[in-house]
Amino acid sequence: MIKRYLLVAATTFSLVPTSHAQSQVKPCAADEMRQKWVEKNPKILEIEQEIERQIKEGIKHINLSTASKKTAGDQTNNPDFWYDIPIVVHVVHDYNTYNTSTFIGDFVPDDFIYKAVRDWNIVFAKENADTADVIEPFKKYIGNAHIRLHLATVDPNGNPTKGITRRRSYLTYTGGDQAKFDGWPRSSYMNIWFINRMSDGHSSAAAYAYQPPTAAGIPMYDGVIALASYMNNGSKTLPHELGHCLNLAHPWGNTNQPGVACGDDNVDDTPPTKGHNTTGCTAASIYDSSCATNYFKIYTDSLGHIELVNYPDTTNAQNLMDYTYCDKMFTKGQVQRMHLALNSDVADRNILWDSTNLVMTGAKAPIPDLKPTPDFSVTLPGTSSYLTRNGNFAFPGRNVKFTNYSYNDTIENVDWEFTNGSTVVTKASVETNFDQTFTESGWYDVKMTVTGNNSGDTTRVWPKAMYVPDATGVDLSAGYIQEFADGSDRDKWAMFNYYNNDFKWQLSDHGIWDNKCIMYNGFDNRVLSAFNPPYTGTPEGDIDDLFSVPVDLTTLGGSEAYLTFFYSGATRSSNSTDVRDTLQIEYSINKSNTWTTLAKLGKADIFNKGTVNVAYAPAFMSDWEMKGIKLPAAAITPYTVFRFRYRPGANLFGTSTGNNFYMDRVSFSPWNVGVAPVEAGTVSVMVVPNPTQGDASVIINDLGNSEASIAVSDITGKVVYNAEVAVSSNQARVVIPASAISAKGMYLVNVKTGNQVATRKLVVY
Numbered sequence: 001m002i003k004r005y006l007l008v009a010a011t012t013f014s015l016v017p018t019s020h021a022q023s024q025v026k027p028c029a030a031d032e033m034r035q036k037w038v039e040k041n042p043k044i045l046e047i048e049q050e051i052e053r054q055i056k057e058g059i060k061h062i063n064l065s066t067a068s069k070k071t072a073g074d075q076t077n078n079p080d081f082w083y084d085i086p087i088v089v090h091v092v093h094d095y096n097t098y099n100t101s102t103f104i105g106d107f108v109p110d111d112f113i114y115k116a117v118r119d120w121n122i123v124f125a126k127e128n129a130d131t132a133d134v135i136e137p138f139k140k141y142i143g144n145a146h147i148r149l150h151l152a153t154v155d156p157n158g159n160p161t162k163g164i165t166r167r168r169s170y171l172t173y174t175g176g177d178q179a180k181f182d183g184w185p186r187s188s189y190m191n192i193w194f195i196n197r198m199s200d201g202h203s204s205a206a207a208y209a210y211q212p213p214t215a216a217g218i219p220m221y222d223g224v225i226a227l228a229s230y231m232n233n234g235s236k237t238l239p240h241e242l243g244h245c246l247n248l249a250h251p252w253g254n255t256n257q258p259g260v261a262c263g264d265d266n267v268d269d270t271p272p273t274k275g276h277n278t279t280g281c282t283a284a285s286i287y288d289s290s291c292a293t294n295y296f297k298i299y300t301d302s303l304g305h306i307e308l309v310n311y312p313d314t315t316n317a318q319n320l321m322d323y324t325y326c327d328k329m330f331t332k333g334q335v336q337r338m339h340l341a342l343n344s345d346v347a348d349r350n351i352l353w354d355s356t357n358l359v360m361t362g363a364k365a366p367i368p369d370l371k372p373t374p375d376f377s378v379t380l381p382g383t384s385s386y387l388t389r390n391g392n393f394a395f396p397g398r399n400v401k402f403t404n405y406s407y408n409d410t411i412e413n414v415d416w417e418f419t420n421g422s423t424v425v426t427k428a429s430v431e432t433n434f435d436q437t438f439t440e441s442g443w444y445d446v447k448m449t450v451t452g453n454n455s456g457d458t459t460r461v462w463p464k465a466m467y468v469p470d471a472t473g474v475d476l477s478a479g480y481i482q483e484f485a486d487g488s489d490r491d492k493w494a495m496f497n498y499y500n501n502d503f504k505w506q507l508s509d510h511g512i513w514d515n516k517c518i519m520y521n522g523f524d525n526r527v528l529s530a531f532n533p534p535y536t537g538t539p540e541g542d543i544d545d546l547f548s549v550p551v552d553l554t555t556l557g558g559s560e561a562y563l564t565f566f567y568s569g570a571t572r573s574s575n576s577t578d579v580r581d582t583l584q585i586e587y588s589i590n591k592s593n594t595w596t597t598l599a600k601l602g603k604a605d606i607f608n609k610g611t612v613n614v615a616y617a618p619a620f621m622s623d624w625e626m627k628g629i630k631l632p633a634a635a636i637t638p639y640t641v642f643r644f645r646y647r648p649g650a651n652l653f654g655t656s657t658g659n660n661f662y663m664d665r666v667s668f669s670p671w672n673v674g675v676a677p678v679e680a681g682t683v684s685v686m687v688v689p690n691p692t693q694g695d696a697s698v699i700i701n702d703l704g705n706s707e708a709s710i711a712v713s714d715i716t717g718k719v720v721y722n723a724e725v726a727v728s729s730n731q732a733r734v735v736i737p738a739s740a741i742s743a744k745g746m747y748l749v750n751v752k753t754g755n756q757v758a759t760r761k762l763v764v765y
């Protein structure tokens with residue numbers, strides 16, 4: 001919670017980009033997050049009352065001279081003197097290299113984490129030098145927490161670890177409870193997550209943690225989550241948040257806002273206070289007496305002796321739990337409260353420091369030597385924006401940048417190898433990054449062989465990690481329809497699940513004409529609730545791409561061109577405001593990494609089947625609709641690639657609100673065949689396949705009429721085919737024979753039922 005003060009100071013030296021010195025950043029969101037869970041689960045209030053009762057019982061009489069397990073003397077090696085707590089630091093990242101001077105980035109190096117843990121321990125052992133600056137009235141109340149944090153050396157599976165996990169996730173940008181999907185059992189480890197940014201749902205806080213009464217009911221969210229930018233040298237953010245984990249409230253109470261009204265934290269030697277919002281060490285804050293004048297407490301011990309303790313009449317603005325950014329101390333009363341939390345089974349705190357647990361987690365063992373874990377990112381040179389930098393799709397002849405992100409050991413050598421099955425490209429001994437150009441098309445495996453400084457090599461292969469498209473665009477003069485069928489060139493439609501989760505583009509067996517099509521898996525198969533969260537976190541924030549083959553749109557022979565596809569999709573949630581899925585279609589020309597938006601399709605454009613509670617799949621041709629998008633002249637080039645970027649949505653519990661989305665028969669044509677089939681009334685009409693080279697069928701769904709008439713006319717208005725049919729079981733199907741539509745070009749299909757008329761375009765090529 002020291003953070004903003006430090007950031008403001010750092011800005012003076014131009015170390016921190018202005019975007020980071022957000023004035024609205026709150027030091028800590030512990031109170032609002034507690035309130036959120038209390039609203040969901042009022043039982044938290046009962047647990048809070050019970051734990052307060054236990055604390056009052058435990059502190060019948062405060063002996064201010066002994067507010068710790070033992071006192072006096074050098075107790076460094078006395079295990080009874082310390083509360084040793086195993087911790088695990090989860091680095092939730094997106095390969096943003098961490099700058100150890102500006103604290104910007106998210107891939108925090110091990111050494112920096114070790115240093116941070118040492119800093120936190122200094123505070124918990126009352127060894128921070130700035131306690132000398134505590135004002136006189138509070139000097140005698142400075143408490144020594146006698147807490148030592150240890151990075152675990154044994155993970156929950158019994159494997160050696162450095163007590164640090166690294167997981168790539170988009171959730172590093174929308175941090176909150178959902179980013180905590182990789183927690184270790186909280187009874188054995190105190191979990192600490194570092195992320196890049198908080199989500200707006202947490203008021204852009206720098207960090208937060210749950211006190212035990214709240215944490216008791218949400219074990220998977222227990223622990224501290226903080227911005228990686230607040231792991232800076234000497235920051236007391238983590239001691240503040242761990243104070244919450246050990247049942248400390250803000251001094252103004254946890255149902256209050258700082259600076260608003262006098263409040264109390266149920267700790268006697270932190271006088272009542274309004275609290276101070278990011279004031280720094282000003283006299284007005286440090287000597288603030290507005291809530292504490294004539295503050296004293298009367299205690300009765302078990303023998304009936306009465307004692308009056310006259311506490312300071314100024315508030316303890318230098319307390320670690322205040323927001324002043326002038327924080328230097330816990331009080332002895334706070335220490336006692338933390339120790340009582342550590343001796344309580346509420347949220348399993350009494351197990352953490354148990355000697356058996358310390359052995360099981362290897363908390364007091366030295367950090368082991370581990371083999372290096374290979375890892376890399378591939379980006380576009382010169383780009384840094386999350387949304388544009390991904391280089392897994394690499395145009396032939398254009399540079400992409402590989403960066404080594406191997407960890408777990410001091411890396412001494414990295415050898416790289418790329419192969420598409422026929423060509424092998426190698427790059428020896430690059431430990432940082434390099435630009436690489438690929439000319440031959442195909443899917444490339446990436447192989448890294450990483451040598452650590454003393455524990456040996458590790459080799460890892462990422463199959464099909466990147467794709468290089470063909471160097472020339474597909475000639476469309478003979479027609480091109482992508483059906484995603486077996487034996488087609490569908491492998492040249494590259495799909496990337498960047499974050500390796502359940503939400504992704506994939507092949508499907510529910511195609512409109514043949515069996516195959518492509519789908520975005522947006523249905524959450526996990527059983528979810530507020531107390532059973534998704535184990536991979538909310539899909540909100542994820543992005544997944546599908547790239548088309550490069551096409552030569554000039555071969556269509558006209559000044560107009562359309563991208564056409566069939567689609568079928570449903571939502572899972574019936575709450576329209578929760579449904580936020582989007583499909584953004586962009587294009588690139590001339591092998592440029594600049595993508596221009598063609599269309600951004602929202603729920604009204606992609607979900608034509610309403611709400612479906614199970615995993616949606618189209619069953620009938622009539623479940624499909626066609627969409628045609630006119631391409632701007634700038635897109636009609638000899639080398640145009642389309643990118644379909646899907647962003648799934650979710651509700652506040654992290655459950656996906658969309659359902660599966662299907663796409664099929666993607667084609668390029670000089671005519672718009674995608675008339676939006678939206679009419680009032682009860683009839684729906686489709687023409688498939690469309691475009692066609694042979695027969696076409698008219699599918700009519702009509703709830704209100706029993707007969708339909710069909711008339712097919714060519715572009716001159718001449719009727720080339722007509723028919724009258726019965727609509728049985730609400731559906732009719734009429735075949736337009738190839739012989740009636742043998743001339744290439746566009747036809748109009750008119751369907752009349754009752755007093756409704758629907759018109760569709762049909763393209764023959």
Ligand SMILES: [Zn+2]
Pocket residue numbers: 027028029030031240241244250
């Ligand atoms: Zn706080």
